[in-house]
Amino acid sequence: MNQGGITALAMNRGEKGWFSGTAILAVVLLLLLLGSCGDDCDDVASIPKATVTVTTTPSPAGSQVGKSVESALKRVEQTGLSVVVHDASDGDQNPGRDWTVCFEKATLSKVDFAAVPDGAPCPQKDGQRIPWPRMPNVKGATYAEAVEKLGGAVGEVAIEAAYEDEVAHDTNNEVGGYANWKVCFQSVKAGAPLEYAPDVTLHAVEDSEACPSSKGLYKDPTNDPDYVDPDYVDPDDGWSEDDDGSDGSSSSEEDYYPGEKGGCPPGGCYNPCPPGGCR
Numbered sequence: 001m002n003q004g005g006i007t008a009l010a011m012n013r014g015e016k017g018w019f020s021g022t023a024i025l026a027v028v029l030l031l032l033l034l035g036s037c038g039d040d041c042d043d044v045a046s047i048p049k050a051t052v053t054v055t056t057t058p059s060p061a062g063s064q065v066g067k068s069v070e071s072a073l074k075r076v077e078q079t080g081l082s083v084v085v086h087d088a089s090d091g092d093q094n095p096g097r098d099w100t101v102c103f104e105k106a107t108l109s110k111v112d113f114a115a116v117p118d119g120a121p122c123p124q125k126d127g128q129r130i131p132w133p134r135m136p137n138v139k140g141a142t143y144a145e146a147v148e149k150l151g152g153a154v155g156e157v158a159i160e161a162a163y164e165d166e167v168a169h170d171t172n173n174e175v176g177g178y179a180n181w182k183v184c185f186q187s188v189k190a191g192a193p194l195e196y197a198p199d200v201t202l203h204a205v206e207d208s209e210a211c212p213s214s215k216g217l218y219k220d221p222t223n224d225p226d227y228v229d230p231d232y233v234d235p236d237d238g239w240s241e242d243d244d245g246s247d248g249s250s251s252s253e254e255d256y257y258p259g260e261k262g263g264c265p266p267g268g269c270y271n272p273c274p275p276g277g278c279r
Contacts, residue, residue: 068098069096069100082109088122089128100115103126116130135188135192136150138150138183138202143159144179146183155198157202160202182204182209188200
């Protein structure tokens with residue numbers, strides 16, 4: 001090893017020794033400081049820390065969209081903010097506590113809720129009409145297809161026979177005995193708004209039958225209580241031999257007095273022949 005390398009190694013060893021000595025000295029001084037407080041150490045540890053109190057203004061109630069008006073009002077009351085509620089649709093009804101919140105506007109002092117009746121869909125914007133689903137045309141479809149198509153837009157989907165002398169009854173069933181029956185009439189007109197999911201009744205016939213031309217008809221006309229046989233003749237109708245407009249007597253004067261030449265006039269006389277005789 002050359003002289004320059006030895007000198008550098010010696011310097012490195014000297015630096016390491018200096019740092020090690022400094023570290024040991026620092027530890028010793030720390031121990032001396034800790035031991036010097038004596039009985040005052042407990043007093044120092046018992047000094048209370050400073051407490052910082054932060055006061056803030058009431059925070060907004062948080063989003064209440066989708067909740068009932070009653071729930072939203074209770075939440076706002078906890079914040080100290082004032083609140084107003086209005087009809088979210090194009091109507092002008094006074095919202096009830098069971099209405100649903102669709103929109104909200106909040107300031108530092110007030111919250112304004114826009115709501116719709118319970119069960120109604122929210123409009124796209126505040127003040128627009130309620131977008132009720134529309135009744136589809138299910139005539140010609142099977143009962144099962146109609147139930148699936150109507151889905152949750154309506155309440156109960158019942159089936160009844162289209163003919164008065166047939167019987168069918170089922171509700172919301174896509175696989176029952178009437179699943180393949182063909183729909184002839186629907187109780188809600190196609191295109192009508194389905195407000196609050198109304199119940200719908202479908203009048204149908206078996207898949208192999210033809211629909212009646214209108215409701216209230218009988219598949220067998222003779223089952224109709226008002227049916228009249230076209231070949232039937234009412235005995236009270238028409239003319240009878242005894243129906244001559246009289247009760248066996250005549251009120252005409254000719255029945256009581258003879259003609260100019262005597263005798264009873266046509267039709268007979270009630271009384272014996274008057275003077276002059278009867279021919």
